[in-house]
Amino acid sequence: MESESSQRNSAAPPAPGAVFFDGASNRRRNVALTLSDALEIRDDGEELARWAFHDIRRADSPSGLLRLSCLTAPSLARLEIRDAQLTAGLVARCDALEDGLPNRKSVAAIVGWSLAAAVSIVLVVLFGVPLAAERLTPLVPDSFERRLGDVAEAQVKVIFDGKPCSNADGQAAFTKLVGKLRESAGLDNSVQSGVLATSVPNAFALPGGKVYLFDGLLAKADNPDEVAGVLAHELGHLRHRDSMRELIHNGGTSFLIGLLFGDVTGSGALIFASRSLVTSSYSxxxxTNADTFAIETMHKLGRPAKPMGELMFRVTGKEGKGLSLVSSHPLTEDRLERMAKADAGAALNGAPLLSPAEWQALKDICGSGKV
Known part of the structure; x- marks a missing residue:
C-alpha cells in the first residue's frame, strides 16, 4: 500500500480546462496541467512552465474561478482554473496557497483603521479646520488676498451676469456714501466698491477690500440709511477679514471631505473654495461682529442702524427664508431687535447721508449708465 506522501507526489494525468498567461505577453493559452512533484503547465505537449507547489499562491478572483500566481514566475503570470476536481487537487498540494491574502483578523484591522481615519477627518473638520482658519487668516499677505479678490470679482460678474453701473450722478452719490462710511469706520481709501446691474437683492464683501452692492437690493431700499447700514455691515466683514477666514475654512473642509471620498487630487477643494469666495455664508x-461694526459705524455718523435690519428683514422674511440674502446674511427677529435697542441709547442727530436728489440718483445708478 502506497503511503500518503507517495500518492501526493505521483503524477496525475494531464487535465484540460485551464488558461495560462505567461506574464511576458498578452497571449491567452488554453493549457493542460499535470500534477506530479510540481505543477506542469503544457500546451500541445510543450512544457511552458513548471511551478513548485510551495511557491504557488492564490490571486484575487471571482467566485467559481481559481486564479494562481507563482513566486518564481514573472510577476504578471497567471493561471486560471475552473475545473472543480483539478482545483481540489491543487489546493490539497499547495500548503502555502493562502499566504499573502488578508485573513479575517487583518480585514477587521483594515476596517477598524479606516473607521478611525474617517472619525479623525470628521473631528478635524469640526474642530481643527476652524482653529486653523482663525490662526492662519492674520498670516495671509495682503497682496495674496487682493489677488483672490480679483478672482472672485470675475466670478461675481459671471455667476450673477452683472455689469458695473456707472451712471455719473448715481456713481457720485454712491462714492459719497461709501466715503462717509469708510471714514467713520476708520478704513483707508484702498477699499473698492461698486454697484452691479442684477436683480438679485444682495450685497457682500470679497477678499482684498472689495464690496459689492446689487441693484436688486437698491430697488427694495426706502432710504439711504438702509443701504448705508448694509454697506457698513460688509465693511465690518472686510475689517475682520471674514471672507479670507471662510475661504480657508471651506477650502480645508472640502479638501478633507474629498480625501474621505477619494478625491486625492484636491480638485474638488479648489473648485469649492473658489466658489465660496462668492457664495460663502458667515458664522x-x-x-454678530459685522452687525456690531455696522451699528458703531452708523452711530458715529449720528444715523440709526435699525433701517439696515428692516431692509434685510424685508428681503429675507421672518426667519431669513426665501431669497438670496439668506445664504450670506441670515437675519432673525432677534438681530433686528438688537439694532432697535442699540439705536434707543444713541444720539442720532447726524445730518442725512445723502440729499433727496442724491438718493434718487443712487436709486437710478443702473439706469442709462449700464456698461
Whole structure:
C-alpha cells in the first residue's frame, strides 16, 4: 500500500480546462496541467512552465474561478482554473496557497483603521479646520488676498451676469456714501466698491477690500440709511477679514471631505473654495461682529442702524427664508431687535447721508449708465 506522501507526489494525468498567461505577453493559452512533484503547465505537449507547489499562491478572483500566481514566475503570470476536481487537487498540494491574502483578523484591522481615519477627518473638520482658519487668516499677505479678490470679482460678474453701473450722478452719490462710511469706520481709501446691474437683492464683501452692492437690493431700499447700514455691515466683514477666514475654512473642509471620498487630487477643494469666495455664508459670530461694526459705524455718523435690519428683514422674511440674502446674511427677529435697542441709547442727530436728489440718483445708478 502506497503511503500518503507517495500518492501526493505521483503524477496525475494531464487535465484540460485551464488558461495560462505567461506574464511576458498578452497571449491567452488554453493549457493542460499535470500534477506530479510540481505543477506542469503544457500546451500541445510543450512544457511552458513548471511551478513548485510551495511557491504557488492564490490571486484575487471571482467566485467559481481559481486564479494562481507563482513566486518564481514573472510577476504578471497567471493561471486560471475552473475545473472543480483539478482545483481540489491543487489546493490539497499547495500548503502555502493562502499566504499573502488578508485573513479575517487583518480585514477587521483594515476596517477598524479606516473607521478611525474617517472619525479623525470628521473631528478635524469640526474642530481643527476652524482653529486653523482663525490662526492662519492674520498670516495671509495682503497682496495674496487682493489677488483672490480679483478672482472672485470675475466670478461675481459671471455667476450673477452683472455689469458695473456707472451712471455719473448715481456713481457720485454712491462714492459719497461709501466715503462717509469708510471714514467713520476708520478704513483707508484702498477699499473698492461698486454697484452691479442684477436683480438679485444682495450685497457682500470679497477678499482684498472689495464690496459689492446689487441693484436688486437698491430697488427694495426706502432710504439711504438702509443701504448705508448694509454697506457698513460688509465693511465690518472686510475689517475682520471674514471672507479670507471662510475661504480657508471651506477650502480645508472640502479638501478633507474629498480625501474621505477619494478625491486625492484636491480638485474638488479648489473648485469649492473658489466658489465660496462668492457664495460663502458667515458664522454666527462673524455676522454678530459685522452687525456690531455696522451699528458703531452708523452711530458715529449720528444715523440709526435699525433701517439696515428692516431692509434685510424685508428681503429675507421672518426667519431669513426665501431669497438670496439668506445664504450670506441670515437675519432673525432677534438681530433686528438688537439694532432697535442699540439705536434707543444713541444720539442720532447726524445730518442725512445723502440729499433727496442724491438718493434718487443712487436709486437710478443702473439706469442709462449700464456698461
Amino acid at each position: 454666527r459670530d462673524a455676522e
